[in-house]
Amino acid sequence: MYDFTYHRPSSLDEAASLLAGAEDGQFIAGGQTLLPTLKQRLARVTDVIDLGGIGELSGIAVLGSRIEVGATTRHADVAASADVRNAIAALAELADSIGDPQVRNQGTIGGSLANNDPAADYPAAVLGLNATVHTNSREIAADDFFTGMFETALDAGEIITKVSFPLPEKAGYAKFPNPASRYAIVGVMVAATGSGVRVAVTGAGPCVFRARDIEGALAADFSASALDGVTVSADKLNSDLHASAEYRAHLVMVMAKRAVAAAG
């Protein structure tokens, strides 16, 4: 790890100005992605600004037709929240499927979204459930947030403050984990929402995406059997040590059906 200066601001403004003043600064939340990167000297930063001291960023609130999860809320807290489980069980289950207990006790939803790992689970929840990402300067719709591999609509220095999930009519998440890391080889979130059926696929491609053919089939008939005969193309999907593009394309359909079944 290269040397850096550590800061722990107690307000959003302080955090933002610390970053603005830093030569090459980075926010840190759970540190589950940033710390390994720093340890392996794959990144060099001058300042690390810990968001953990900003009280307003943490916590879960149920507000009528939506549920709000603060940016520094840990995966384990989302998984264990009775409110989340009652309102959107699929979200609690998704959080519970992330990594291992140590990762879930440290990692945060804000860090996961800002990082936008192609195999991360939360992007599927945000995109599939049509959530809104709130930052210290604006609100970003899920469809606009994920722009590419490890890329998001966030501007430099912009801080995610919370994520607002509208309650779906039903939703289900199914994941095929990587046996080593437990990230998603393929994860599919399906949801019947006020704005129609949404299907978000993570792990399979360079960035989370909506599977429009699956959405179309489910809009007509929200059942697993409605997906018989539907396929996704392997063309733009990832191939690596753990799964070829062809296998991933197959798994997308299997997971989509299982997610529909889980949604009930």
Next chain:
Amino acid sequence: MTRVEIGQAVRRQEDFRFLTGRGRYIDDIDMEGQARGVVLRSSHAHAVINSIDVADALEAPGVLLIVTGRDWIAEGFGPMPTKSGVRKNRDGSELHEPPRHCFAIDRVRYVGEPVAFVVAETEAAAIEARDLIVVDYDELPAVVDGVAALKPGAPRIWDDIPANLCLDFELGDERAVDAAFGKAAHVVTLDLVNNRVTAVPIEPRGCVASYDPETETFTLYNATQNVHANAATFAENVLKIDKDRLHHIAPDVGGGFGAKNSAYPESPMALYAARKLNRPVKWINSRIESFLSDTHGRGQTSRVQLALDGDGRFLALRTETVGGIGAYCWTVGPFTPTAGSARTQGGPYDFPAIYYRGRAVFTNTAPMDPYRGAGRPEATFQIERIIEFAARKLGFDPVELRRKNLMPPDMLPHTTPMGLNVDCGDFPRVFERTLGLADQAGLAERAGSARRRGRRFGFAVAPYLECTGGGPREYAGVGFRAGGAISLSVGSQSTGMGHETSMAQLLAARLGVDFERIEYHQGDTEKTPIGGGHGGSRGLEIGGNAVAQAADEVIGKAKAVAAHLLQSRTDDVAFAAGVFRGSGASVSMAEVIEASFDPKLLPGNLSPGCLDTGATFERGEVSVPNGCHAAAVEVDPETGFVEVVGYWVVDDFGTIINPLLADGQVMGGIAQGIGQALSEEIVYDEDSGQLITASLMDYGLPRADGVPNMVIEYYQGAPTAKNPLGVKGAGEAGCVGSLPAVVNAVLDALKDDGVRHIDMPLTPEKVWRAIADPNAGGPVDLMGDVL
């Protein structure tokens, strides 16, 4: 205060320490004034080193010393020799052993090979400086697979070694095998891969070295399995000093499995730096570097051929194996794919003839050395896979085919065509018992339930027979102190298996003293004059017998003291359960020990300390642990995901000293076997020779949720007469039986899909592909080009 017996499930003494953070592992050791070392490792699989520029690095803050291969040679240090038990090719010539120095000398031959050692005030400063070293490489073509390395036109790893061939070994009567094949009703051939894996001990390797200029002696704390042998290599071969000048200590070691067996290069680097700088030097490997630089295991490609008569009786077995061993001969590297995999060919089956040929081949990869079982899991996998394959191909029931060919008890003792003396056991009984356990667990019902849930169900049974190994001699020392403490020092070593409990249990039970009085010592060249460390399931078999022998010598001496106290003749005193009885009166061992410190109570020819004893036990023949595994699996046909849902084992380890510890060995070995069978694999890129699976994000270690509950039983009806305790070695057996049990169970699940073979690891994608296309997994001709 507790009395313990042999065979009792005594709980592990060491666990409280380990589980509450009080273990003392290598990274817990810090010395006054210590500096930190880090290794610059090769980033290329094969390249000429044109130059190494350390000028900028030497200027970096806190840097104390940088050593390169050239510096090392200039110091006159020597290479580390292999201790391979076989050194002769089948034509009688000597194996090829290129010099294995601690550093790459002018050429790197695998990714991760040490190029320089940087010592600085702190680890961070050393890493900072390491980044400033500029190495100018000219890349050479690399070859990472053993079979590919043998093929004509393959890149040469050593200019003067043809075909990259290190050792070409054979065993058995090839002509008898040929004759049997000639008249056989059926000959079945299967090419298979035993995938390359690595042990991933939870504690990475590391060491802390120091030097005392006054006495000119070194002290080396080291996360190693083998203090004595490695001290000799470091001192005599590398540093060229007397081995008594190196005090080598292994503190608590967090797992070894063979990967901490070898003499590794970083220890001499740290020793040299400690002397040069006159301050202690500590080095700890990172996890990624562990993947790059720990020894790997398995990694064999084989052609297995089985000849049967019309009734399914086995007539002959022929196995030809190629094992890539990395770029150098490590401590026993050439041994594993050759003699190490030969000895137990044929398993517990009655074979009139067997022929084995094994070639150890240089490759541009990390070194190969023992990994739990080292050759016996490979041999068991070969025989069990070919039987399963033959059964499917020829239409025999796989259980019946095994039953028919197991050696019956009245055939024992029997020397196999591989020269292994199988002295005792009851293979059919162990086999039937294992099947019985699985039946009791409701196998049929489970199968039905799996099918109703849309899953394929598979079951397989895998009898195994293996043999022990490792250094044949062991020392145990017993020392008594006034006040009651008894020290027990043993030259074999636990890296987590629980010797602190089992060895103490043995001594306490034998002497009839309280278990808590025993203080256990191991892993220290000054505590025992010799020591074979850890390896080859030798702990109880050799170390335990040394303890028993020492205990018996103590009892003999104590009898004289007891006779004096009881005013009887020594011959009239009997000892049992911790009590000496003369005519009428009796005295306990504890009382005798106490009396041994009082000159007034001792006979004239004895003085205080007279009970202290050191005993050396020497093994005659290796013992033959055996048993039977059975596994049940469910396969999700939509994803190819395999779940092991049931596991049954009956083991014949001879006498069981502590069933709790034996269970731990069996479970751990099976967990490793499940890992290798389903998810673990070291993968090098074929072209670049880069290690692709260099972290736990990509290397699929098994996890608790992938390991089922196991039903474990012991057959204790056949203690071996090869050693006084009648023990057969338990440490590796779990790994030996589990590979074929799991793989054959998966193939059983897929039999109606027409799938006959899939090479390990049986990853979901491979299984899914095989279901879609039964020939996707093979078998294919892997060996044709090199036979």
